[in-house]
Amino acid sequence: MVSSQLQAKLLTPLKIGNLAIKSRVFQSPLSGVTDLVFRRLVRRYAPQSMMYTEMVSATEIHHLKQLPKLMEIATDEDNISIQLFDCRPDFMAEAAQKAVAEGARTIDINMGCPVNKITKKGGGSSLLRQPEIAQNIVKEVTKAVNVPVTVKTRIGWNDQQINILDFAKRMEDSGAAMLTIHGRTRAQGYNGKARWEWIAKVKKVVSIPVIANGDIFSVEAAIKCLEETDADGVMCSRGTLGYPFLVGEIEHFLQTGTRKPIVTPSQRLECAKEH
Numbered sequence: 225m226v227s228s229q230l231q232a233k234l235l236t237p238l239k240i241g242n243l244a245i246k247s248r249v250f251q252s253p254l255s256g257v258t259d260l261v262f263r264r265l266v267r268r269y270a271p272q273s274m275m276y277t278e279m280v281s282a283t284e285i286h287h288l289k290q291l292p293k294l295m296e297i298a299t300d301e302d303n304i305s306i307q308l309f310d311c312r313p314d315f316m317a318e319a320a321q322k323a324v325a326e327g328a329r330t331i332d333i334n335m336g337c338p339v340n341k342i343t344k345k346g347g348g349s350s351l352l353r354q355p356e357i358a359q360n361i362v363k364e365v366t367k368a369v370n371v372p373v374t375v376k377t378r379i380g381w382n383d384q385q386i387n388i389l390d391f392a393k394r395m396e397d398s399g400a401a402m403l404t405i406h407g408r409t410r411a412q413g414y415n416g417k418a419r420w421e422w423i424a425k426v427k428k429v430v431s432i433p434v435i436a437n438g439d440i441f442s443v444e445a446a447i448k449c450l451e452e453t454d455a456d457g458v459m460c461s462r463g464t465l466g467y468p469f470l471v472g473e474i475e476h477f478l479q480t481g482t483r484k485p486i487v488t489p490s491q492r493l494e495c496a497k498e499h
Contacts, residue, residue: 226447226481234478238433238456241372241401243329245303247272248457249446249475250404250435251464253279253307253332253376260296263304266464269472269484274303279334281347282310282319297327305374309334311346313360317368324369330401331369333361335377338410349410352381355391359398366399376404376437379422382411388422389429396430403430404459407438414462423453435459443483446474 237244253276263275306323320331337348351358366373380386407418418438436455441463
């Protein structure tokens, strides 16, 4: 069950800068997964949720004559964000402008990817160790576009460098309109448990919306996370791999207090065929 206080909060539209969205459940950007086809499947069951493209390199956008296919947005897509990554503020600002021209409702900056090929080039979670550069990126991107700029990150580089409280405040001060916190360090990757307690601490030091990410694999997990963290919403990531119904199931329960009918094997098969 959802407490009356939590349900009242969840039924209030979420303000992300100048944008208001009705759903508090987000589909995470996932490399190699959240293309247009996958987003359509998720949105079929969660029509009000914010969706994200796969992360796109600002360097690639700068050098290519044509925009990468990863930035493809359908004309009927609403509540869609393009996620960008890089360590160069000028490239990021340029890429953000092109993303908005493509139809992005928000720009999300990846400061959490743990993959070596990204962090070695100064992007993703390596920005947790370079907060000044991270700040400059957010400042330049917010100056370049008229849509909300958000940041997705982790709690720190490793257990000895958990700096998310200072980092989150820096992001807010630099103009970020929302933070999504994955409750793991870069060193953890996707191992161990997400440490939601750090998300709860972030909620106490910033005034912008905070979205909880990490280990949201079920309706029960989403409720538990929201109650423990006081987060403004949850973001599903690996939980939707092979199960694009999850975002819609959580969204439906949080808004109505009732569960959707159990997905049948035939529905799963049809979904797989379509994808």
